[in-house]
Amino acid sequence: MQLSEALSTVLSDRIVSLSESQTIAMAKKARELVAIGIDVINLSFGEPDFQTPQYIKDAAKKAIDDGFTFYTPVAGYPELRQAIADKLKRDNHLDYKPENIVVSTGAKQSIANAVLSLVNPGDEVIIFSPYWVSYEEIVKLAEGIPVQVVGKIENNYKVLPQQLEDAITSNTKLVMYSSPCNPTGSVFTKEELEAFARILEKHPQVHVIADEIYEYINFSGQHYSMAQFDFIKDRVVTVNGFSKGYAMTGWRVGYLAASKEIADACDKMQSQITSGTCSIAQKAAVGALKGGRQSAEEMTEAYLRRRDLVLDLMKNIPGIKTYVPSGAFYIFPDMSAYFGKSWGEYQIKDSHDLSLYLLNDAHVALVSGDAFGAPQCIRFSFAAADEKLIEALDRVKTSLAKLA
Incomplete structure (x- = not known):
């Protein structure tokens, strides 16, 4: 009996049927790449990049x-x-x-x-x-x-x-x-x-x-x-x-x-x-x-600037369907125009494939939309410094251009 089969008889149905948090799973994959010396820009986190006041x-x-x-x-x-x-x-x-x-x-x-x-x-x-x-x-x-x-x-x-x-x-x-x-x-x-x-x-x-x-x-x-x-x-x-x-x-x-x-x-x-x-x-x-609320208001001003920066950068990437978020620090574009495309060993069937491709090729960590009930999308967090966002979107643009 394989170990996985043995565990399935021990663990409860409750835990076996439970999905791992995809935001945590993607962050884990990003850390593994960083551990071997790869420069990963992590836009998967739902975490402010500011210090606690x-x-x-x-x-x-x-x-x-x-x-x-x-x-x-x-x-x-x-x-x-x-x-x-x-x-x-x-x-x-x-x-x-x-x-x-x-x-x-x-x-x-x-x-x-x-x-x-x-x-x-x-x-x-x-x-x-x-x-x-x-x-x-x-x-x-x-x-x-x-x-x-x-x-x-x-x-x-x-x-x-x-x-x-x-x-x-x-x-x-x-x-x-x-x-x-x-x-x-x-x-x-x-x-x-x-x-x-x-x-x-x-x-x-x-x-x-x-x-x-x-x-x-x-x-x-x-x-x-x-x-x-x-x-x-x-x-x-x-x-x-x-x-x-x-x-x-x-x-x-x-x-x-x-x-x-x-x-x-x-x-x-x-x-x-x-x-x-x-x-x-x-x-x-x-x-x-x-x-x-002064510190919160100052952070929100920064997030607004970053939102507009990311939206402006996304305008230069073909196939990304965007909208204007009114709050939080995410944009959740429709990326389905890239489904069915490929490059080398990468076959892009869905947003999960696309997010893994962008992690491994562009070294940008994102979260696939299927985790959020929207499999046509990918979540980008803009809770990162401006220069990180500019570099990340440039890498994404370059990697997406390879797909055909």
Whole structure:
């Protein structure tokens, strides 16, 4: 018996059927090339290239000096939960008490807590597509049934209200989306969100997870939350965190805001998996919220400049179909014009083949769109220095020109 066959009899069906995160998988391949001396430009990461602001680091150092080195409450320090409630009131016009807030080790855990607390086996979960890579896999872990509703590039990949209405069935339990969106950078307007909310108002069994982790990286103006509509607020779980807006990816602090019933359920779920988030990271998060948004706004200005730079460079590459992202730090062009082409030993059948080709030939790490529910696309992150972006797009252009 082969080792792989032996493992398949030992491991659970749950883990065998689970897909590895493609963003992490591509980053791993890129590191392997770097380890043998190849100069890889990594545009696969959903990670700011900025350092965490100094005032946040200082808050963490103070926490260590002040002795915050013990276990924390499962749902987070009361001071942080209050600071989050204040932030939601100030920035989002949402009224929540600390008891409605659960702090977790990143927004990903917040999403998993909510899905596992809401979804029963066989429940349908509508996912606005293109979507972040982990949504579908988390739903599968909960034994739910993912239902993709696909937005078209002509509408900046945004799902239309009628599409949502058509997808809802008696088995629908949950709707999941992000705005600003990973991977597309699309941002829903207040009017668009209200149209969705009015549809969901007619289906009281359906809840919503609104992923707002890219809230501060918004080029279109005001950010809007689904939970601002009182007639549906108690069925909305708002997820956010510190990794993107405050460049705190390694600190692993996210949170959700929800009804008391759902928040208590997520608290219970988390108590059996990780317990409370790191004490020092939580104190740093308090410092971030109390320090204002200036650093986030400065980073967003840089991302906007980089977005325009990348779009301008892509205009010079034949076969790439683009649009204008309104937020986040990604562009998700349609690359299907290169499918069916080849060069040497490389046969390009899909975006996975194309992303591997660009990694090995151009030495640029990207993520294929099939991981996001859009197999015709590839995700480019522009969370990198201008000179890196210019070099990366020049390499991509050269490699794509070889394909015939």
